[in-house]
Amino acid sequence: MRQKITLREVGLRDGLQIHPTFMQTRDKLAWIVAEAGAGIFEIEVTSYVPPKLIPQFADAAPVTEGALCIPGLTVTALIPNLRGAQRGIELGVHKLNFVMSVSHTHNMKNVRRPPAESVADFREIVALIRSQPVNARPVICGGLSTALGCSYEGRIAVSQVVKYAVQLAEAGAQELVVADTVGYADPNQVRAVFKAMLAEVGSLPVAAHFHDTRGTGLANVCAALDCGITMFDASLAGLGGCPFAPGASGNVVMEDLCFMLDSMGYDTGVDLQKLVAVRTLVAQALPDIAMQGALARAGLPQGYVPAAVRQPA
Amino acid sequence: MRQKITLREVGLRDGLQIHPTFMQTRDKLAWIVAEAGAGIFEIEVTSYVPPKLIPQFADAAPVTEGALCIPGLTVTALIPNLRGAQRGIELGVHKLNFVMSVSHTHNMKNVRRPPAESVADFREIVALIRSQPVNARPVICGGLSTALGCSYEGRIAVSQVVKYAVQLAEAGAQELVVADTVGYADPNQVRAVFKAMLAEVGSLPVAAHFHDTRGTGLANVCAALDCGITMFDASLAGLGGCPFAPGASGNVVMEDLCFMLDSMGYDTGVDLQKLVAVRTLVAQALPDIAMQGALARAGLPQGYVPAAVRQPA
Numbered sequence: 001m002r003q004k005i006t007l008r009e010v011g012l013r014d015g016l017q018i019h020p021t022f023m024q025t026r027d028k029l030a031w032i033v034a035e036a037g038a039g040i041f042e043i044e045v046t047s048y049v050p051p052k053l054i055p056q057f058a059d060a061a062p063v064t065e066g067a068l069c070i071p072g073l074t075v076t077a078l079i080p081n082l083r084g085a086q087r088g089i090e091l092g093v094h095k096l097n098f099v100m101s102v103s104h105t106h107n108m109k110n111v112r113r114p115p116a117e118s119v120a121d122f123r124e125i126v127a128l129i130r131s132q133p134v135n136a137r138p139v140i141c142g143g144l145s146t147a148l149g150c151s152y153e154g155r156i157a158v159s160q161v162v163k164y165a166v167q168l169a170e171a172g173a174q175e176l177v178v179a180d181t182v183g184y185a186d187p188n189q190v191r192a193v194f195k196a197m198l199a200e201v202g203s204l205p206v207a208a209h210f211h212d213t214r215g216t217g218l219a220n221v222c223a224a225l226d227c228g229i230t231m232f233d234a235s236l237a238g239l240g241g242c243p244f245a246p247g248a249s250g251n252v253v254m255e256d257l258c259f260m261l262d263s264m265g266y267d268t269g270v271d272l273q274k275l276v277a278v279r280t281l282v283a284q285a286l287p288d289i290a291m292q293g294a295l296a297r298a299g300l301p302q303g304y305v306p307a308a309v310r311q312p313a
Numbered sequence: 314m315r316q317k318i319t320l321r322e323v324g325l326r327d328g329l330q331i332h333p334t335f336m337q338t339r340d341k342l343a344w345i346v347a348e349a350g351a352g353i354f355e356i357e358v359t360s361y362v363p364p365k366l367i368p369q370f371a372d373a374a375p376v377t378e379g380a381l382c383i384p385g386l387t388v389t390a391l392i393p394n395l396r397g398a399q400r401g402i403e404l405g406v407h408k409l410n411f412v413m414s415v416s417h418t419h420n421m422k423n424v425r426r427p428p429a430e431s432v433a434d435f436r437e438i439v440a441l442i443r444s445q446p447v448n449a450r451p452v453i454c455g456g457l458s459t460a461l462g463c464s465y466e467g468r469i470a471v472s473q474v475v476k477y478a479v480q481l482a483e484a485g486a487q488e489l490v491v492a493d494t495v496g497y498a499d500p501n502q503v504r505a506v507f508k509a510m511l512a513e514v515g516s517l518p519v520a521a522h523f524h525d526t527r528g529t530g531l532a533n534v535c536a537a538l539d540c541g542i543t544m545f546d547a548s549l550a551g552l553g554g555c556p557f558a559p560g561a562s563g564n565v566v567m568e569d570l571c572f573m574l575d576s577m578g579y580d581t582g583v584d585l586q587k588l589v590a591v592r593t594l595v596a597q598a599l600p601d602i603a604m605q606g607a608l609a610r611a612g613l614p615q616g617y618v619p620a621a622v623r624q625p626a
Contacts, residue, residue: 009447154616183607186576187535214614215569215607216576219531222500248611256528263499263529294496294528298561301497301527303467 002267002307006231007258008042008207010033011282013078014251015239016056017047019289025059027285032073034281035236038274040254042074043067044097044233048084048156055181064091076141080111084223085125088138095136096124096129100168101141102160103150107179110145119167123202127173142168143177143209147186148193158196163243165197177233180220183213183249207231210252212238212292217252218260232257237279238292255279255295262307272300315580315620319544319572321355321520322348324595325376326391327564328552329369338372340598342379343387347594348549351546351568351587353567355387356380357410357546359601361397377404389454390521393424397440401451409442410490411435412456413481416463416475419494423458432480439485455481456522461506462497471509478510488518490546493533494528496562500536506614507540518543523565525551525605531573545570550592551605568592570610575620 016023032043045067051058060077067075068091076095079085088096100118101107114264122142129137129215146153165176178193181262185193190208198206208224208231210217221232234257240250259272276296283291325344329336345356358380364371371388378387389408392398402408408564413431414420421426426459435455442450459466460474478489491506498506503521511519520542522531534545545568555565571583589609596604 052508057385149614151615154614182614183611186573188577195406213607213611214572215566216573218528219535219573222532222535249607259527260499260532264501294526294562298496298526301462301467301495302464 002265003230004267004269005261006042006207007040007254007268007270008076008231008233009040009042009235009236009254010044010209010233010251011239011254013044014233017054018241019056019239019286021286021288022056022058022191023065023286025062027281028063031155031236031278031282031285032063033068033070034278035275036070036073038278039268039270040275041072041269044076044077044078044099046088047078047080049080060087060147061091062094068092068094079125081121082124082128085128089129089132092136093138095139096125096140097143098125099145099179100164101146101150101181102144102156102164103146103153105152106146106150109152117166119164119171122168122173123171124303130172139174139178140172141175142171142173143179144168144171145179145181147178148189149178149182151182154279155184158193159305161193162196162200165201169201171202177202177207179209179233181210183211183217185210185220186216186221189225190220190223194224194229198227205231207233209233211240212249212252215249217249218256221252221257228295236275236282237296239282239289241290246290249292250311251297255293259295259300265307265310267307272306314544314577315350317580317582318574319355319520320353320551320567320581320583321357321389321544321546322353322567323357323522323546323564324548324550324552324567326357326360327546328548330367331554332369332552332599334601335369335371336344336599336600340377340594341372341376343378344591344595344598345376346383347591348385348588351591352581352583353588354385354582355389357389357391358504360391360393361400362393372599374404377406379506381405391439394434396438398441402442402445402449405449406451408452409438410454410456411438412458412492413459413531414459414463414471415477416459416466419459419463420463422465428477428517430478431454435481435486436484443485452487453485454488454490454494455484455486457481457575458492458494460491461493461502462495464495468497471506474506475509475513478514482494482514482517486517488520488544489514490520490522491541492522493507493524496524496530498523498533499529500532503533503536503585504540507542511540520543520546522546524553525562525565528562530562531569534565534570534573549588550609552595552602554603562605566606566608569607572613578620578623580620585619
């Protein structure tokens, strides 16, 4: 039995949120349909933030409703606060990705409160979810951004990451995601952070969200795999980026991640050719967006046999 | 004590050999001087092949002679055959990197003989070197290209890599280098190949030469580190590439590799800022060459403290 890996597309949220051109709702839905068709079964489709803050997500409702029509797809959305959670519950989204920064400065800039207050917000969100009928409760995920470095504070102490991971777990998070928001991490740091965290909250599913800003994205994925992590965020064509590093790479490139994992023998459920083909659709819809991706440029190796049909070595 | 890693610049050979514009000898030497000044102490400066085959290396003699004037630098060059070895010995180069392909088809296309005949050539080269006065003998390195995949034959059996590694070792190689010439490797494959090889030839220094054609370059470096490998080839700005994949990435990017290793706490001896600055010199000399590199685009993390001056965690 090959080890199963869960891949989660975050390009529609993390990729589009800093892109100045609005992507049409129909194009977003076509992207979601195509990528789900390639075998990506969990997609963060939008963010429930006020449209005046991020106009890109003005169509959060129709995008969520459209995505929810795709059989087998887990539809998730980012929420910064209780109001976002309320919208998600009303829309019937499957999973809410609450996010807070481990970095005090970054959390102040992002949501204008210290991390401890964000944990308090999270408790209210959990209470709201638990007040719903059982079949109307989305899964609640606690996200720790800047966990591997911050553009304001630099390195973040491992103890801080563990502290907030434990607080979110105790507050009722059903899964956690640890994010290298600005792409500072190296594989040794990844091992240190994940090992320390898993020692405390190892009973919860923990996902890794890496950016490839300094080229270490896939190496960091391997370090997390070594720790037993089997859920990874990535974005098609590496969409996303960092407002502090114009022109820099964004999230780990989904196609390259899928190729590496498939080549290593993991079960991703993804059809690599179909996945690469989704790029065309995005490129046509957003001709001005920068697309990364080594596999798309180089193609699959000669005679490449996907893991699903390969004989064990 | 931090683990020491030896980094070897191969851009002047592997990077330039497929580039159609001749890089002026003075520009090559300026590059070598600058990169040695940044802390890269071993540089493959050229290839001893007939200029009518690769005009880029028409200045192999003055480049070698100039590089040999740089104190502390190990000057190496690629050789495809005995004639190349003769030229290297006459020039007084420090190390000769003999290269043969593990893939039969690739070796036929490259040097028009099967791998077994290349091993025979290698024996003659070793004999020639041993016939020289002791202080005029270059170090002889045996290189196995296409060891992790071939554009003609696809995957290469681990047993084939081990077979030729043993033959080169028995023939007198003082070190070996294993190359993923076309960027097919994944970290599990790297572990399998290096473990099997080291079990047979582990008494020799073994280096890894990875290409980043499909984005897995740094992940493969980490897999080789896990196996105990401490010598890596890379090229500034990832120069190089693959004639079969136009526009694809080339060698592992030296700056990104150095950043990752330094961040992980390894002792590379490299000054990252000085290394990144060498790019300007190459870009001015060859304005038409495609340059890769995430660190150069994104910059060092906020408050980054180099390993050399960092307190142990």
